[in-house]
Amino acid sequence: DAKTTQPPSMDCAEGRAANLPCNHSTISGNEYVYWYRQIHSQGPQYIIHGLKNNETNEMASLIITEDRKSSTLILPHATLRDTAVYYCIVSLKNYGGATNKLIFGTGTLLAVQP
Amino acid sequence: ETGVTQTPRHLVMGMTNKKSLKCEQHLGHNAMYWYKQSAKKPLELMFVYSLEERVENNSVPSRFSPECPNSSHLFLHLHTLQPEDSALYLCASGPGLNYEQYFGPGTRLTVT
Numbered sequence: 001d002a003k004t005t006q007p008p009s010m011d012c013a014e015g016r017a018a019n020l021p022c023n024h025s026t027i028s029g030n031e032y033v034y035w036y037r038q039i040h041s042q043g044p045q046y047i048i049h050g051l052k053n054n055e056t057n058e059m060a061s062l063i064i065t066e067d068r069k070s071s072t073l074i075l076p077h078a079t080l081r082d083t084a085v086y087y088c089i090v091s092l093k094n095y096g097g098a099t100n101k102l103i104f105g106t107g108t109l110l111a112v113q114p
Numbered sequence: 115e116t117g118v119t120q121t122p123r124h125l126v127m128g129m130t131n132k133k134s135l136k137c138e139q140h141l142g143h144n145a146m147y148w149y150k151q152s153a154k155k156p157l158e159l160m161f162v163y164s165l166e167e168r169v170e171n172n173s174v175p176s177r178f179s180p181e182c183p184n185s186s187h188l189f190l191h192l193h194t195l196q197p198e199d200s201a202l203y204l205c206a207s208g209p210g211l212n213y214e215q216y217f218g219p220g221t222r223l224t225v226t
Contacts, residue, residue, distance in 0.1 A: 034214065041202070041220075041222075042219060042220070043116070043118075043204050043206075043217030043218050043219050043220050044157070044204070044206075044215075044217045045116070045217070046214040046215065046216060046217075049214060102159070102215060103159070104149075104156045104157040105156055106156055107156075
């Protein structure tokens with residue numbers, strides 16, 4: 001199973017871009033990279049996912065390196081409400097049935113400063 | 115609002131009690147999940163249901179008993195719990211393979 005490595009914490013100034021790195025050097029060819037975040041004492045929130053191409057949605061952008069061994073989540077204009085733990089997850093292969101198994105690590109605590 | 119609701123939001127129970135946690139999703143998803151999040155620990159996957167059939171039981175003690183009567187509802191029945199079972203219990207649902215999961219707000223459980 002592929003694992004991910006993230007810095008335990010990062011700071012970002014309000015209004016600036018937040019760039020959260022993730023290493024997943026053992027990712028295999030059909031495994032996706034997912035990003036979730038969890039604001040204190042709430043359920044995790046899906047942000048974005050990708051396989052090999054860069055992806056963008058209304059919340060963030062995901063940049064995956066060509067060798068797929070690392071990725072960066074970009075929040076273009078961070079606000080105080082973006083303060084949360086951000087999880088980078090590599091999905092396991094389908095083990096049967098219509099399910100997607102996610103293994104959460106300890107993530108990166110992003111603190112957006114005013 | 116993610117379309118996944120959980121009740122109750124807070125629960126305090128004694129070690130001899132029996133209680134149930136309820137999860138409901140209004141998203142038409144096929145898969146539902148129970149996770150446990152203890153203080154200062156990562157989320158742990160407990161159970162996975164696909165099309166109402168259990169496909170994963172992650173070495174969870176038998177004092178936790180899941181039930182999925184239909185694709186919209188998921189229960190976690192609790193009996194003779196221990197204080198170390200105190201945690202945030204999260205339910206999630208997803209549309210299928212390699213799709214995102216949508217989490218409910220969780221039930222904060224305290225076992226006394």
